[in-house]
Amino acid sequence: xxxxxxxxxxxxxxxxxxxxxxxxxxxxxxxxxxxxxxxxxxxxxxxxxxxxxxxxxxxxxxxxxxxxxxxxxxxxxxxxxxxxxxxxxxxxxxxxxxxxxxxxxxxxxxxxxxxxxxxxxxxxxxxxxxxxxxxxxxxxxxxxxxxxxxxxxxxxxxxxxxxxxxxxxxxxxxxxxxxxxxxxxxxxxxxxxxxxxxxxxxxxxxxxxxxxxxxxxxxxxxxxxxxxxxxxxxxxxxxxxxxxxxxxxxxxxxxxxxxxxxxxxxxxxxxxxxxxxxxxxxxxxxxxxxxxxxxxxxxxxxxxxxxxxxxxxxxxxxxxxxxxxxxxxxxxxxxxxxxxxxxxxxxxxxxxxxxxxxxxxxxxxxxxxxxxxxxxxxxxxxxxxxxxxxxxxxxxxxxxxxxxxxxxxxxxxxxxxxxxxxxxxxxxxxxxxxxxxxxxxxxxxxxxxxxxxxxxxxxxxxxxxxxxxxxxxxxxxxxxxxxxxxxxxxxxxxxx
Numbered sequence: 001x002x003x004x005x006x007x008x009x010x011x012x013x014x015x016x017x018x019x020x021x022x023x024x025x026x027x028x029x030x031x032x033x034x035x036x037x038x039x040x041x042x043x044x045x046x047x048x049x050x051x052x053x054x055x056x057x058x059x060x061x062x063x064x065x066x067x068x069x070x071x072x073x074x075x076x077x078x079x080x081x082x083x084x085x086x087x088x089x090x091x092x093x094x095x096x097x098x099x100x101x102x103x104x105x106x107x108x109x110x111x112x113x114x115x116x117x118x119x120x121x122x123x124x125x126x127x128x129x130x131x132x133x134x135x136x137x138x139x140x141x142x143x144x145x146x147x148x149x150x151x152x153x154x155x156x157x158x159x160x161x162x163x164x165x166x167x168x169x170x171x172x173x174x175x176x177x178x179x180x181x182x183x184x185x186x187x188x189x190x191x192x193x194x195x196x197x198x199x200x201x202x203x204x205x206x207x208x209x210x211x212x213x214x215x216x217x218x219x220x221x222x223x224x225x226x227x228x229x230x231x232x233x234x235x236x237x238x239x240x241x242x243x244x245x246x247x248x249x250x251x252x253x254x255x256x257x258x259x260x261x262x263x264x265x266x267x268x269x270x271x272x273x274x275x276x277x278x279x280x281x282x283x284x285x286x287x288x289x290x291x292x293x294x295x296x297x298x299x300x301x302x303x304x305x306x307x308x309x310x311x312x313x314x315x316x317x318x319x320x321x322x323x324x325x326x327x328x329x330x331x332x333x334x335x336x337x338x339x340x341x342x343x344x345x346x347x348x349x350x351x352x353x354x355x356x357x358x359x360x361x362x363x364x365x366x367x368x369x370x371x372x373x374x375x376x377x378x379x380x381x382x383x384x385x386x387x388x389x390x391x392x393x394x395x396x397x398x399x400x401x402x403x404x405x406x407x408x409x410x411x412x413x414x415x416x417x418x419x420x421x422x423x424x425x426x427x428x429x430x431x432x433x434x435x436x437x438x439x440x441x442x443x444x445x446x447x448x449x450x451x452x453x454x455x456x457x458x459x460x461x462x463x464x465x466x467x468x469x470x471x472x473x474x475x476x477x478x479x480x481x482x483x484x485x486x487x488x489x490x491x492x493x494x495x496x
Contacts, residue, residue, distance in 0.1 A: 001391030007451030044271035046080035075113025148367035170345025173279035200449025224447030232334035330361025337420035370473035374442035378477025397432035
């Protein structure tokens with residue numbers, strides 16, 4: 001049994017359950033990415049301290065000390081994961097206890113390994129247990145034109161983690177500042193507005209689009225839903241999805257290798273990937289609340305300067321790109337109809353229903369720029385690309401997903417849309433590898449109508465990505481991955 005993949009699966013299940021059982025433990029993209037990083041860092045250090053080979057696995061907690069001679073690394077990894085999961089998700093302790101027993105640890109050094117794993121995880125927990133939470137207590141929005149306010153279709157949604165990014169210490173990455181997004185009135189902004197107005201509109205409003213606006217195609221609808229994982233009941237958050245993808249790449253790469261060799265590789269890979277996402281959660285949210293940029297649902301409804309609470313001028317000739325009744329396709333409220341009694345009210349606001357009692361798809365409760373999806377996806381998947389020896393500056397298709405397919409749980413033939421209808425199962429291939437995923441994941445949010453394209457990356461006049469500009473979540477995620485990977489020479493995460 002590969003102990004790293006085993007406990008990674010347990011951690012991903014904890015993420016899924018935490019967004020289903022109503023206990024409000026580590027919910028939302030920020031806290032769930034932090035939780036997964038803490039579990040994998042605890043596992044990494046427990047492993048590194050047992051094998052004691054600084055050349056291949058330098059410890060993250062450099063002063064923690066090595067394990068006693070003869071300690072079992074699998075016992076240390078299991079104990080570290082079990083300890084950290086119990087601290088992060090206390091309501092699921094019985095589940096973790098059961099998985100610890102099912103791990104079937106045998107051999108010598110079990111007690112020494114267990115005690116060492118608990119020690120290492122405890123040190124990390126003490127260091128990070130006082131990190132900021134996702135509360136919006138004390139935060140208020142602004143009425144200025146172009147700034148984020150709650151979704152008008154869900155005005156009581158609140159704000160997710162307004163203080164988290166600014167007040168959190170990175171795990172490993174340097175801190176990065178993005179340039180400001182294109183502003184209303186510029187050509188880039190107008191191009192982005194026209195795109196999301198047609199590609200991201202609610203299906204029932206598609207017929208209201210004027211001539212000249214390109215409508216969402218079937219491929220784009222599928223892409224939007226496929227990459228969702230918006231804290232959904234039974235699914236969890238995007239960091240869970242990206243871990244699922246990395247697992248498939250790891251299994252392919254380790255095929256035929258001895259178990260110990262696979263574990264030595266995976267303990268590094270999953271620590272790097274999850275630390276990158278934890279820092280993506282910190283830095284994306286820092287930038288979100290710095291730029292405080294409005295979502296398309298406000299930008300389109302209030303496009304004319306005479307519209308909105310911050311309007312300072314009157315007008316009787318409204319700009320044609322304005323649509324005061326525009327609504328997005330929305331982040332998918334998957335399974336909300338079928339399991340409302342289990343739904344966590346912490347994040348997202350899927351419990352909001354229309355007058356017909358059907359849960360609404362929604363616009364996430366935080367500013368648009370940069371996209372969290374784009375930042376998480378780029379950080380995790382580019383880290384994986386570098387780990388498997390793709391150059392850090394390479395932004396072209398790769399072969400890491402050749403002869404492979406992936407089924408998103410948003411479209412697995414089991415989970416349901418917001419009306420309770422089972423979505424069809426969709427087997428998706430990625431001929432462009434993980435780079436195709438990075439781009440597609442970023443664009444997916446436009447097709448749901450919850451992001452502008454520049455929230456993911458700048459584009460040229462033809463809509464192609466322009467990575468020469470320091471704009472959007474993909475460049476931010478790439479920089480985070482490169483920073484973390486470079487500091488540790490690809491061996492493992494180093495403290496910020």
